[in-house]
Amino acid sequence: MSDLAFRTIIRPAVRAAASLLALMGAAALAGCGSHATAPPPPRSAIVAHPQPADTINAEVYSGDVRARYESQLGFRVNGLGFSFNGKIKSRLVDVGDHVEAGQALAELDPVDLHLQLDSVKANLVAARANFDLADSEYKRYKAMYAQHYVSQTQFDSQLNARKVAQAQVAQAQAALASAKNQAGYAVLRADHAGTITAISAEAGQVVAxxxxxxxxxxxxAVEVEIAVPESRIHAYQVGTPVAIESWADAGKRLGGHLREIGAEADRVTRTYRVRVSFDDASAAPRLGQTARVYFADAGTAGQTLIPLPALYELGGKPAVWIVDAKTHQVKLAPVVVSAYREQGVVLSHGVGVQDWIVTAGVHKLREGETVAPVDALNRPLAL
Incomplete structure (x- = not known):
């Protein structure tokens, strides 16, 4: 191939390749420039609420969440309402069911009760017939007594027989009313609205x-029942404020107060039964859950407890990073340290239990920086 032909074919190709490389280089530079100007993502920060410090040296007792009022429900009759027992025909509810007042829970076999009712009705019919006879005899003797055909003694005897017959009618009427009630008692009904927490008998079982x-x-009302040893019961009185924490929702403490102290100690455990009420019944845990009851240390009332890594130093003075719940921006807040404890730092002023504070990596933050709040398990939080 001649030199002229080579320049004619190769040089345009070289120029096109150079142009392509130049364009690719410009695109790469443009990409690098845009990446350099993109804002960095928010830094993840572990945040938490300060805890009330009055439970640091508190006495803690475990107990069960219970309703203030519990009813042990049973039938008011046996088989016939006398000496023999009744057989449960059906059970209409299960454990955990919510029932309304008057709702049927179980029923006895009503055959015997209906037979008893029929017998009482027959007794009433007989008593009325006896009264009609006594009444007619009384009227007849009354007419003869007016004409002096019978003595006073005979007339009084018929009068008394009429009174006895009348009393027998009243007795039979009362027995009929009682028998009707007995028949109605064959159905066990809830006396109040509530939740069934236990079933102690089944269909087919004979019960008294x-x-x-x-x-x-x-x-x-929902309460927590705890057992306080006799050596400590003198330290508490009705109305004493407490903090209540459910094991299922650890870290969330609810306000409450001591409502009731048992009159005597248990003969086996030597502990007193104590009932603690929630100040806000709507926030109480579910029935049957386990809860801790904290009898607060009065010396630290109103103070807060934070983890030691949450403490920051600003100009030689202690401070903490508070996270704004809306903007997620952090700002330093000066605090007053009351004491250093094994559980953390006790603060007398500066933050409250409703604030969100950064609890780790505080030396890497800047004033006004936006963070991504997470909990101790690195799960995102919605403040």
Whole structure:
């Protein structure tokens, strides 16, 4: 190939390749420039609420969440309402069911009760017939006594027989009313609205009057029942404020107060039964859950507890980073340290239990920086 032909073919190709490389280089530079100007993503920061410090040296007791009022429900009759027992025909609720006042829970086999009712009705019919006879005899003797055909003694005897017959009618009427009530008692009904927490009998079981069939926890007030040893019961009195924490929601403490102290100690455990009420019943845990009750240390009332890594130094003075719940920006807030404890730092002023503070990596933050709040398990938080 001649030199002229080579320049004619190769040089345009070289120029095109150079142009392509130049364009690619410009695009790469443009890409690098845009990446350099992109804002960095928010730094993740572990945040938490300060805790009330009055529970640091508190006495803690574990107990169960219960309804203030619990009813042990049972039938008011046996088989016939006398000496023999009744057989449960059906059970209409299960544990955990919510029932309304008057709702049927279980029922006895009503055959014997209906037979008893029929017998009482027959007795009433007989008593009325006896009264009609006594009444007619009385009227006849009354007419003869007016004409002096019978003595006073005979007339008084018929008068008394009429009174006896009349009393027998009243007795039979009362027995009929009682028998109707007995027949109605064959159905066990809830006395209040609430939740069934236990079932103690099943269909087909023979039960006695008053035997517990179901336990009903009434709707309304919820409490925690704890056991306080006799050596410490003198330290508490009705109305003492407490903090309550559910094991299922650790870290969230609710306000409450001591409502009731048992009159005597348990003969086996030598502890007193103590009932603690929630100040806000709507925030109480579910029935049956386990809860801790903290009897607060009065010396640290109103103070807060934070982890030691949350403490920052600003101009030689202690401070903490507070996270704005709306903007997620951090700002330094000066605090007053009251004491250093094994559980953390006790603050007397500066932050409250409703604030969100950064609890780790505080020396890497800047004033006004936006962070991504996470909890101790690195899960995102919605403040």
């Amino acid at each position: 009057a008053g035997q517990t069939i179901a336990t009903l926890a009434r709707d309304g």
